[in-house]
Amino acid sequence: MSDADRSFGGASTGAGEIFQLLLDGHARTKADLVHLTGLARSTVSSRVDALLASGLVIPAGEAASTGGRPPSRVAFNPRAGLVLAVDLGASHATVAVSDLGGRILASITHALDIASGPVAVLDRVVAEGRTLLDDATLRAIPIVGVGIGVPGPVEHSSGRPYNPPIMPGWDRFDIPAYVQQTFDVPVLVDNDVNVLALGEQTASFPETTDLIFVKVATGIGAGIIAGGTLQRGAQGSAGDMGHVRVPHSPDSPRANDEDRDLEDLASGSAIAATLRAQGADAETSNDVVELVRSGNPAAIEALRQAGRDVGEVLATVVNLLNPSVIVLGGSIARAGEHLLAGVREVVYRRSIPLATQHLAIVQSPTGERAAVLGAAVLVAREVLSPANVDARVAAAAR
């Protein structure tokens, strides 16, 4: 046999495939599973027993009897393991513990400066993870993985940030190796907008296969789900909207300016700079949000113009990828409807009708918790993949 053949595994595998059928949360009998898979009854029986031994599956009562002893049911056990889910922003962190079903069981959120560097930030995050896990109801459950979203480009295969513009000291830092000094489990690192896209899809758009999540905050980035799959691209840098050049619009107040990167026009930092140039007291994204919430007309107009600029790039995204949902998140998007209004104004005018007739452009319905949810889902999908379930079952049998 060739090596390619071997990668399918031998006759000992297969529990992982049966397990996938239980991920919808429904309890099933062995007879149900024989019917669903077409596998031999003896095969199903031994695999279910192995899944029960691994703890990934638990007894779930009895089905209605059709005469004789009622058959017992089994179900996915989301409490078979815990995930530590971490959302690192430019100026905040959330550390959460979830079960394998993506349910958040506990979390901590606080201000944090990402520029204090990887050792200081990760030491704090790891300590908070330990604190959350040191809980009477959680202590007995093993931690099976750590998911971390960071505010910059990441080489997903290695978990290292790659030239991250707002994360000084983090370039090529081996986040998984550092975290594994404390938690010796798989550590998956991804761009914050990728985990936001996954979390938003999971929580609010589970039927949507083509979704773009755009985060407008201190910086700007996008998470792209196309054909049902999060798209990272060949090196993991997909979704870098912030460095897309924005064509200047003839009806824009900046009509005579040069084209510029989107992040230089529409990010929280850029809007603050625009408002400062007009005499307002705005240093940060948060200052912009405060001014908008206080009803400052210049800030409101700046936000709407930022929305138009984001819309110019999204019109291109819509023509290229034809999503059915665009979700706007991040602190600037959440500062009211102004950014959204500007985006809609441009996208519906510029994109082709076939691509926009069923397109929804919405503010994030899930909000900030989408990030830790997405980080948890990222890890749960990996840990519960057929191959990894097979490996866990084999380990439990030894």
Add this chain to the structure above:
Amino acid sequence: MSDADRSFGGASTGAGEIFQLLLDGHARTKADLVHLTGLARSTVSSRVDALLASGLVIPAGEAASTGGRPPSRVAFNPRAGLVLAVDLGASHATVAVSDLGGRILASITHALDIASGPVAVLDRVVAEGRTLLDDATLRAIPIVGVGIGVPGPVEHSSGRPYNPPIMPGWDRFDIPAYVQQTFDVPVLVDNDVNVLALGEQTASFPETTDLIFVKVATGIGAGIIAGGTLQRGAQGSAGDMGHVRVPHSPDSPRANDEDRDLEDLASGSAIAATLRAQGADAETSNDVVELVRSGNPAAIEALRQAGRDVGEVLATVVNLLNPSVIVLGGSIARAGEHLLAGVREVVYRRSIPLATQHLAIVQSPTGERAAVLGAAVLVAREVLSPANVDARVAAAAR
């Protein structure tokens, strides 16, 4: 059981999954398949027998004996069915017959005006298909599907063109229903650049999961393969690069122009118009190609500038999708290295380093045959999907 459960099918299914293991072209024994799948020997045996009865699988000699009667091998039979693969351009058509392995067995290419409308064009295509199929070596093999690439947006689910700009008379025409009056088999219709992307990937970049095919001819469009999958988007209009607005470049000869759609700047028609305005005799894309090949300096510079304009949009595509290969095809791209040089000049300057360090930008290595190859692969993948193989096996058993 719920309806969701039923979609997995009953115990009669599963031949299709075994069949997928044979699609790599290697012959295997029943024992190999038991080992690869973990299924019971009796299950594998009955499914292989059903696949043999359906004709999709054929005996393929004997494996080396380990004592006793040598076990017989089976293999995928690409001659179990034929695909009619059609490539319709603005001004040409290619009609080909392929086997289920995507091997082109016969083809016809000729000039044809897409604007003569669907009935005239499809009548001719169907007649040519009949002629190709009426061959002594092919007559006995059933036709199992028709794949058609057309030069405009298509609603892939229905096979209807949707507001196609250069296909007068084709808007919402039911191509599958019309073709099925002659060939009563599945008819899949897709945008020409989608089939070109599939064909190019199959022929030249089989290991590449993130590939963008850009066609620059009378019009401009892109086929997007991301995460290994052709991305059509929610309504099938993904890849519409022609209607993306191009930011004007400060170093462009058009520095004071308004931003315009890419197709209005860099398509064959647009380049011809530019050259006409300079006094050259150029009406069509072909005239442009002729001028470039004759060494006309204005035409060469116009092509290089068109490449820069295409590059402006591709720089955005690279930031958004991080492909590892960009393939340039179509008559304008094939008129020499000038378009390619312009594209490279801009993309490598504008895109982020992580996205370009392993990026190849190449002229189509496969050329015009990529279109019919892609149309054939589109149909073969559909016909040979697990569910469709199961259905065919069940029909053969009745």
